[in-house]
Amino acid sequence: MLIMLGNGMHFTLIGLRGGIEGFSPAELAVVTSGYFIGFLTGAQTAPKLIRRVGHVRVFAALGSFMSAGLIAFPLIAEPWAWTILRLLLGFCMSGVYVTAESWLNHAATNETRGKVLSAYMIAQTLGIIGAQGLLSLGDAGTSVLFIGASILVSISFAPILLSITPVPAVEVARPMPLRALFRASPLGTVGMFLLGGVYATQSGMGAVFGTQIGLSAGQIALFIAMLFAGALVLQYPIGWLSDKLDRRKLIFGSSVFGAGVCALGWAMGGGFWALLAAAFFAGGVTTPLYALIIATTNDVLSTEDMPAASGGLVFTFGLGAIAGPLVAGWAMQALGPQAFWLVLSVTFATIAFYAVYRMTQRVSAPQEESESYLNVLPTSSMVAVEAAGVWAAENAEAEREEEEG
Template identity: 40%
Template sequence: MYVAMKNSWALLLGLAFLMLGNGLQGSLMGIRASLEGFPTGVIGLVMSAYYMGFLAGSVVTPKILRRVGHVRVFAALASLASSAALLYAVFVDPVVWSLMRLLTGFCFAGLYIVCESWLNDAATNETRGQLLSIYMIIMMGGMAVGQLFLNMADPAGYDLFILISVLISLGLIPMALTASPAPNFTASTRLKLKQLYRISPLGMIGIFAQGISGGAFYGMAAVYGDRIGLTVAQISGFISIMILGGVLLQWPIGRLSDHFDRRWVLSISAMSGGVAALLALYAGETGNFTLFLVAAALFGGFSVPIYSLCIAHTNDHLEPSKMVAASSGLILVNGTGAIFGPIVVGPMMSIAGSAFFFAWLAFGHLGIGLFALYRMRVKPSQPMDTHSPFVAVPVRNASIVVALHPETEEWDEGDDARAASDADGAAPLEEGDEIPEILDDGPALGENSS
């Protein structure tokens, strides 16, 4: 572990600064857009541009990495993201902001790919799990702490945009000065989406619905808080505690899914998240801020693990050598859902009022839970010894992070029997049938093959 940390400390330190800046930026954009009088529907479009850029960055960055290398790509993308943060304050215009959000999403997708491929190269079978845990803590912790920086200056001014730019620029310094050798980059393959659906309908539908809900939350939570009259300090606390709730409950929920039918755990977690969203709706409308924070923490605790549960459920039907390829497709599906979240919620908040925000989140989570129950009814559960261990991964990562789990390296040919078992409801694969093919000639991450 010491060797892995020695080779990765600069990367992890830089990542911490990046996540502080990214966490602050998302909430600041929502608050500032409201202060500037942008219509709620327009704000939804602006916020969704980040996810469009993220998907584009997932496709393009691997091609650039193969040409110029990790350090140069990291430096270029961090510089672009830092510059975009300043342009928000200079040009307060929805069109310019949408373009900058698109650019920011593109940059952060590439930055995640660089970080995860570097960590994967530095890890050994003995240190993979520990590095993945540290990566997870830095990602989610940085996002949560970044919310608190909203209280350092007036969102109506320039200072917070400058702070975002500084934080992102600071993230570049450790990487630029590191003497550790850059890894050799090998782009991951991917599964066709129709094959991915055949492997696991629940995994694919669940992660799409989670994307819609997650995109709506991260894009519009600050706008919702402003609409119901929360102060900046209350908005920052509300979003931060939601993220921390997800960090705290992700591991125990994941461990439960390793010992029980994962579909039961996914269903209960999703429906609990839906109930927590309804509780937050009630608390927000009645002005009970203490209850609102409790509900937000519970919502995050039950909602955030859904992403990892869907990946784990899909992995239950694959041998480890196919997991990274499957996660690439799932990330595409999740990111596509995230684009639609703010686009739907923004205009509907203008029409139906602020209450639609948590009503939408409740509807999405209850839908995931009910669909999981339906899949359990049409397809018997798999034997527990065929389950792959739960891997907690941060939402909106690159698929390379799945390769950090030791199981993806510790696979032998005898595990093909598990891969031949069908998913949670797809047509059974007969003995001798091949597992859905892997495309070796497509883009590395996240592009639709259909």
């Protein structure tokens, strides 16, 4: 939670301080994409580093670089420098996730893994929401908030660095090639790529949008908080429905709802309460869609293929997260800040149309053969996604055996 407080502060601060420095939406889009390039690179590199020098050293090194990077933002207020710093922070955060999730997965048993992962996801979301409240404690035009984010990140490493828990091994399956992943689950592959663009646009360009339409720092923080509060509230009802309905229909329905909400956000203009409502529901369907797409993909795979497919889905999501802010930033530059909602609406609608198309191409798996649904956040690394997939498969198998018995 402490890590997410610091990281969540910095995400919004980039949009706030970038507006003060006069950066254009297109420039801030490149800065935003830099984070996800680093995150994708770190996801591939962190397991190798951990196997080579160990968890504690990797954790300490990444924490040091991340803390230093946060302090450096106000020192070098140039788009090219911020892009490099964001790439560094994305790389570090990815490695931090791999390390922390390996520890959690190692500490959990088969009976507790689902609860542990759920608690971990809740802690992440609460950290991001809480970070928005901390932004009111300082001025984005000074270095105070960047220093505060750096302090939070530095403190967050103490529990693990001082832990006497045995160091776990990091075993991450090699990601499934995109061609093989697409053959196995076209909806999972395309849907995850498009959803990566949605998530990165919301989390990375939301503050830029708020700055462009003239919201105050407090209003922008509340707007971003609503994106993640919606995810916290709607995750469980959508997850409950996913075990009752054809998941492809639920993906379609959630995407249509997201497209409609974003279209309303675009049509309503700058009304603040309308913006908060649009943010709550648009963010509210984004995170559940991530878990839904993973569950839908696992439904058509054997248990042995799930770990590799999880890695492929995380990689595909990362590619979409790199592209999404660039498209949104260029659209906002050309059409104005309201293009933020337009891009989100069109992307949600594309997911919905593709889900309908796939329903005409393949018969859905029988409901009793579907894997269990587990809340997984888009910020999770391959370690958590793999662990969630294994837990879901084991849980579903146990339920089927119990019913047969």
